Amino acid sequence: MAQPAADKLRLGLADIRALLAPLPGRAAATTRIAAACTLTVLVTSIYGTPEAAISAYMIFFVNRADRTSSIVMSVAALVLISMIIGLVIWLADFSVDDPLRRVACMAVVSAAVLFLASASKLRPVGAIVAMIIGFGLDELGLVPSGEIATRALLYAWLMVAIPLGVNVVVNLVLGPAPRRLATDRLAHCLRLAARSLQAPDGDPEALHEALRDGVQPIAGWLKLAKIEGSVDAQDLLALRQASSSTMAILLAADVARQQSGAQLPAAVAVPIATTLDDMARMLDAGGYPVEIGLSVPGLAGLPPVQAAVAAELVGAINRYAEPGDPAPQEQADKAHGGFLDADAFSNPVHVRYALKTTGAAMLCYLLYQQLNWPGIHTCFITCYLVSLGTAAETVEKLTLRLAGCLVGAAIGTAAMVYVVPSLTSVGGLMLLVFAGSWISAWVAQGSPRIAYSGFQVAFAFYLCVIQGSGPGFDLTIARDRVIGVVLGNLVVYLVFTRIWPVSIASRIEAALAALVTQWRQLTEARQSDARRSHAAAAMARHGEITQDLILANYEPASVGPGRDWIEDRRRRLAALDAIAGPMFLLAERFPGDPELARRLHTLQATDAVAPTAHAANGSHDAQADKVRHALLALVDRRLADSPVEAPAATSSTSIHAQT
Known part of the structure; x- marks a missing residue:
């Protein structure tokens, strides 16, 4: 896949035109x-x-x-x-x-x-x-x-x-209005997902950008809409759930787009994409879809990975704006720090x-x-x-x-x-x-x-x-x-x-560790809303780390990390990106699966992921076990395609100036 224009250090004329294109x-x-x-x-x-x-x-x-x-x-x-x-x-x-x-x-x-x-x-x-x-x-x-x-x-x-x-x-x-921005962004994301399902090779970068920062601003806009009184309590919960469901739809569409053998057949993709376009039109009108009742025939005969993708899409669509447990969101709204940072004087x-x-x-x-x-x-x-x-x-x-x-x-x-x-x-x-x-x-x-x-x-x-x-x-x-x-x-x-140069390397290192922690919390979460919230935060952090890795190239050699250090962290980020979709589908179907935690641990502690015999996590039927094994095998294959080395300890040779 071509590197996005926003991810390149040196921009050509075509890249600049892409960055100046209408949005x-x-x-x-x-x-x-x-x-x-x-x-x-x-x-x-x-x-x-x-x-x-x-x-x-x-x-x-x-x-x-x-x-x-x-x-x-x-x-x-x-x-x-x-x-x-x-x-x-x-x-x-x-x-x-x-x-x-x-x-x-x-x-x-x-x-x-x-x-x-x-x-x-x-x-x-x-x-x-x-x-x-x-x-x-x-x-x-x-x-x-x-x-x-x-x-x-x-x-x-x-x-x-x-x-x-x-x-x-x-x-x-x-x-x-903030609500208008939120519904417009949701409609845009749904259209991108529909387009990706129907033509996976059409515009992969648009879906890539939507995953990074398409859903993340919506929570803030809805909070502002509540402050200005343009949304009532029922609509607020419904739109928050719609944002959560949109994240699940985007991740499932991304798996279908870039994972081998996950692309849905036309008989399944077309009705799902048509429904997504219809939902986008409802959001464009200022409302939100309810009681969708999508039913796609032929899902039982799909291969395991395709079945997991289709099940996630249909489930997220049918429960698109049905509020779940509001506790995670309310808790997130109440979380705030003081005026000064914790390390202000240290x-x-x-x-x-x-x-x-x-x-x-x-x-x-x-x-x-x-x-x-x-x-x-x-x-x-x-x-x-x-x-x-x-x-x-x-x-x-x-x-x-x-x-x-x-x-x-x-x-x-x-x-x-x-x-x-x-x-x-x-x-x-x-x-x-x-x-x-x-x-x-x-x-x-x-x-x-x-x-x-x-x-x-x-x-x-x-x-x-x-x-x-x-x-x-x-x-x-x-x-x-x-x-x-x-x-x-x-x-x-x-x-x-x-004078006292500060390298961005330490921030990248901390952000990568936080990103792995975010994915681990996602795999352990028992509530769907919490998993999708972690997914949105993780994808947003992924975009921030990508930008920081680009910025690291601006630092003089006497200040910044070496080229090998930057490439190693870029490979780690690419590995997490490659397994993000399959990990999310696994966590949705099998929350708390220990095999997912083990694979995330390898990104910090060991050189590679050795495929192992996967013990079933609890009691599942035969079809569910097939889906689980197929998704774990997909994660292993993606990690094998994106090998990473064990992270070296930070030293003066790899990061010239930390503080």
Whole structure:
């Protein structure tokens, strides 16, 4: 099977086209973001607020797939920014008139906030908060009087409040409801399963992507739908069960697609696929199917593996939205941790991350201050936006930021030269902003492999085109801002790969162990809902490990693991992927089978799986024993086709920098 485009390190033209291809909901999300950015520029032009480019750029950070998350994020960000402005005013009382004291405040506050960004639930916005505080204190040091400083802070608050308010309005009008997203995603997954059953070689990558992250977001959307009141208790339980059943259908379809001898004959596959398409249409209409009553003749005469696949499909379809025991889901909903991570004060990585990012930012700050070149102040902002926990993530983000920055700067410069001179009103500028925002948002709404570059295309484009309340023509501003972005990226790269570098290898190792544990819990679970929940979590974690293995290639040789280490972990992941479907079918039919636990143990402890005589797990009829033996033999064959070695102990030779 060809490697998915999202799993490759080097992307060719065909891969990039695949990553930019239309996806369900992508056009609507892109249009919503572009509309919010354009309205933000319009409002800032009317009121003449400064830094309109940053105001428009903020829309990319506070928009989510559904309206509820977007609105909650915007309101929470507005409250947080208001608190930050208050903190800046308090700090300014004793630091604004003394440059040395002001720089010291910037460094101390930055380090403290970045520590929380690494070791607490403040992680998603911590770096931006630190950047705003530092930049705010710097700007206050440039004003000659307290009255002007107060006005500057009010403008800074408006600079943030305007895009957040616009985002709330746009999402109230155009944002999709969480329930709508959930039913659309379920319908999409069912159609993929139906297409795979009828044409196994048609589009294997679509089913592959659906298994990794097709079902996982649905639980969150349903929780949001419950919060906003768009789903009642009965529908909530039914849709949760529908999500669980969809996971079982996808896994069974995947076994039929890629396992030898498991493909269903047309007489069985066609009625099942037709039923799945009918169910998808019901979900598209906003409802969900009940009392399906699918009956497929000829199942008794199928070979054991095909019989297991067909039985799983028919069972999941007939009980598609019939709620089972809600206890596992309710327990999962109640599970949550505190504000701080468990290792917040014991793991030195958190403190080192704060010191490295603050050091890089302050170096850039002192550099452009000493050079008296304020136009490159974007290097200071860049340090906070690019730095991440591991060297691999930082380098990948740096690469995407540089590529996106250059593309956005090229588009923005071309617009300034060929389009802006012909604009005669704010309306023309709005059309230009909408076009640039739409292109950037389309990239940003795609695969994680290229999404961040879309953010940077937008950022560079806005910095070039939006220079005030009307069309801007100064190419020097665009040049200086782009130079600042490049400089900030280079400083972060040097700091994060030379000072206390953190390899992503330890995270991969821990995630692989957790993945095996997840599958072991699945095989031991006695309730169907729990097994399917573990399966969805395991497939999502599989996708995360795949991305981390790609990121490991970004790490310099002095920091990251060797090529052999990466290939060994890739083989382990491939082995788990190969046996995922058969393991799930076995666990569904024979929960707690000790042979499954033994095979999972081999992926951590021994070199290979030796086929053994399989003792029956309990009392089964002859047909059930045949199915069990056939599925175990299939697992053995898949493991034999994907041999793995015993994992070597982590050492300084295989992982150069763990902390």
